Amino acid sequence: MSTILNAFSEAGALLASFDADFLAIVGLSLRVSLSAVLIACLIGFPLGAAVALFRFPGRGAVALMLNTFMGLPPVVIGLLVFLILSRSGPLGVLGLLFTPTAMIIAQAILVTPIIAALTRQTVEDLWREYGDHLRSLDARPLDRLGTLIYDARFSLTTAVLAGFGRAIAEVGAVMIVGGNIDHATRVMTTAIALETSKGNLATALGLGIVLLVIALAVTATVQVINAIGARKAAIV
């Protein structure tokens, strides 16, 4: 019980202190996860929509891969990326291992299947409604894709938030490819793991509370903006 109480005062102290190290950790967490989500959106939206709309060779395989990767544990993805980026790996020459870039890559791989799979479902549903009109217009495939993604944008926010939640909360992938190096690749989740292993439970829990608050703040902001936009466009 006292650990939990201590945790809250630790969390309060951390937030109030504006400690440079702590802010750097928070900043890196956000930078890595938001970059990963952005990349995942750029790939996942068109990919998911294409799987929903088009019949192409390998479509079944892509769908299977999306669903499989959606459930893969972060450590496995971290390990794969580690092997690829390690000095003896195929992309070893880039020297990216143990950098924030490596962490962004790993999280992007983690998040893309989630966004793509949810996009596929959303776009399929909307196509059922829009299909007649878009086919009657003889809209080109890319125009169909663009129309559906644009008009589904408020539902797709849910996918983006799910992806962000997965990225900001995961520890396995960033730990393996980032290495939790102080002042370089340490993020909130790896810091929590470290503090826990050192027995500093109150600090670990304090960091956890801060993580929760930040995730909540991001989600709430996005949802409010989304709700206002959706109301304006009369989505519901």
Added chain:
Amino acid sequence: MSARQSILPLEVRQLVFEASGTRLLHDVNLSLTVGQRTVILGPNGAGKSLLLRLCHGLLTPSSGDINWRGAGTRDRAIRHQAMVFQRPVMLRRSAHANITHTLKIRGVARSERRERADAALALAGLSSLADRPARLMSGGEQQRLALARAWITEPEVLFLDEPTASLDPAATRAVETLIEGFHTAGTKIIMATHDLGQARRLADEIVFLNKGRLVEFSPARSFFENPETEEGRAFITGDLLW
């Protein structure tokens, strides 16, 4: 709209449509020409929607031919057609943006879209609702928007599938007036309805369907005054058993 050669006439030969082993349309033969307002009439489930969707190219025939005799090989016949559905498909955008979307799809330059959309909205009496989200408009307003959206594509053929089936009399009249506008501008009207009154008001010729078969194809006047078949007579008097 009529400066070029038209994609009409439309020749339908031995058209059959089946779904999951059931034959829903049986050997339909039709020839539709420029100028006549064609009304496809028949009770619910007769196959009116199927026939329209097949002709427009939204469905593929199980067998038989649908031939736009005037269409060249250069572009697709569907590009010269538009369709308005019983339940209008409204994009999740404003009324105005619903129209500019169509203009964009059809390759109209961005600089021209606004003005042309304004003109189409004015024509449909929707100028004051330009910024209203389309999905918040009333049924009648939505159907008028669908017609405005069809109008800006300058179709040679306009398919309408029971466009007033869920509208009140005033909204129905507004929609019928717009349909007349298309006709006056030279667009071929092909409309499905089960509403006898509407068919009497709008039709030049009647395609009477029942149970997936073409029962009569005749000028409107002779169909209503002197139907050739018992089924046609029964439908007109409201006694059709099905």
